[in-house]
Amino acid sequence: MKKCIAMSAALLTLGTGTADAEPYQMTLLSALPEFNGSLREGVALYGSVDMGINYQTVGGKSLVQTQSGGEWTSKFGLFGREDLGGGLRAEFNLESGFLANSGAMQDNTSFLNRQAWVGLNSSTYGRVRFGKQIGTGLPLFVDVFGTVGTNSAYTWLGTAVVQTSKGFGYNSDLGAGATQLPARVNNAITYLSPSFAGFSTELMYAPSNVAGQSPTAAAQGALLQWYDGTTYVTGTYNQVWGATGTGGTSTVRNDLYGFGVVYDTGKIVLSGAFNQYAPKLANDGIARVYTLGTIWPVGRNAFRASVVYRDTSGVHDPANNPAKDSAFGVMLGYDYTLSKRTGLYARAGFIRNYGISTVLLNNNPLPTQTGSTAPELGTTPVTVSLGMYHNF
Structure with missing residues (x-):
């Protein structure tokens, strides 16, 4: 649930094609030295500071708070590059997220929680990286x-951050074997091929680094993509192994499928995506997520909107009875750009839970049932934010 700056490496690697206007989302890449062309060799410091005021309400309880990361994740990073000659470059990236409202680290268990990799990039043979990095799920820019x-809404419904009586988990309403591919994968080895006729592919393998665990992988996957300068199309397939909750080294394979399309002329952005999550454990359910989004830039202004629907099949309630489980989310946004690096934003959205669905929105826990740790059913968390950011 952590944001990459506007677009992943995938889109830029595919080139700009012959589009008449520069894609709108491509202009935002200037915040990253990896993509903006300013760093041919050496080391660059970069980052974002994002602060806002947020109002949330769910189940009759409301919260007003300062909040970091309403538009961009607050972070700082180092990107380095060395020209080795012959079209070959050595590269590395170290990136850490933090909370601008308190100064605390975004992840107390990992200092470099967003990027920590080293690799080689060849104009002829492609790119290979080793370490913590973005995986082969749908690229983050598929969400507007x-x-x-x-x-x-895509973050919370797509990754399905579900609250249960035992706490919070990804797709945990599907059953004991369900999990999710994290946005950034530990121990990852990735290879991105050169582009041919607009096509390229990325492969990933991430070992678990746990002795005696079978299989040895924690995740593996592939992404196929095509880009012509205006239209981006991608399909992904990933296998992720999650614990069954019984302890030991027992794991369950989850098959994750994704398909996404982004149409970006510079004057309008249209986006659509489909994801399916299927744990391979008896009696576990399957989730499918459908997403539509748009960005309409007008001068310094940009208007955003997305709708997300998550539906499931084969799920069971705590008494092991078949149950209905779905949720619908909407997010609206407005941006005003003060400069290439600084802007103001407004956001408003909700998620409506149906049946036994208990998906969160914006980190605000759902109220619990009287005398129980189980969350209330049929809730509709709502969030409204005003903020500003500065990229450096």
Whole structure:
């Protein structure tokens, strides 16, 4: 649930094609030295500071708070590049997220929680990277809100952050074997091929680094993509192994499928995506997520909107009875650009839970049932934010 700056490496690697206008989302890449062309060799410091005021309400309880990361994840990073000659470059990236309202680290268990990799990039043979990095799920820019960990219905419904009586988990309403591919994968080895006729592919393998675990992989996957300068089409397939909750080294394979399309002329952005999550454990359910989004830039202004629907099949309630489980989300946004690096934003959205669905929105826990740790059913968390950001 952590945001990459506007677009992943995938889109830029495919080139700009012959489009008449520069894609709108491509202009936002200037915040990253990896993509903006300013760093041919050496090391660059970059980052974002994002602060806002947020109002949330769910189940009759409301909260007003300052909040970091409403438009961009607050972060700082180092990107380095060395020209080795013959079209070959050595590269590395170290990136850490933080909370601008408190100064705390975004992840208390990992300092470099967003990027920590080293690799080689060849203009002829492609790119290979080793370390913590973005995986082979659908690229984060398929969500018009950038899969930010706060104001994005796609983030919360797509990754399915579900609250249960035992706490919070990804797709945990599907059953004991369900999990999710994280936005950034530990121990990852990735290879991105050169582009041919607009096509390229990325492969990933991430070992678990746990002795005696079978299989040895924690995740593996592939992404196929095509880009002509205006239209981006991608399909992904990933296998992720999650614990069954019984302890030991027992794991369950989850098959994750994704398909996405982005049409970006520079004057309008249209986006659509489909995801399916299927744990391979008896009696576990399957989730499918459908997403539509748009960005309409007008001068310094940009208007955003997305709708997300998550439906499931084969799920069971706590008494092991078949149950209905679905949710619908909407997010609206407005941006005003003060400069290439600074802007103001407004966000408003909700998620409506149906049946036994208990999906969160913007980190605000759902109220619990009287005398129980189980969350209330049929809730509709709502969030509204105003904020500003500065990229450096």
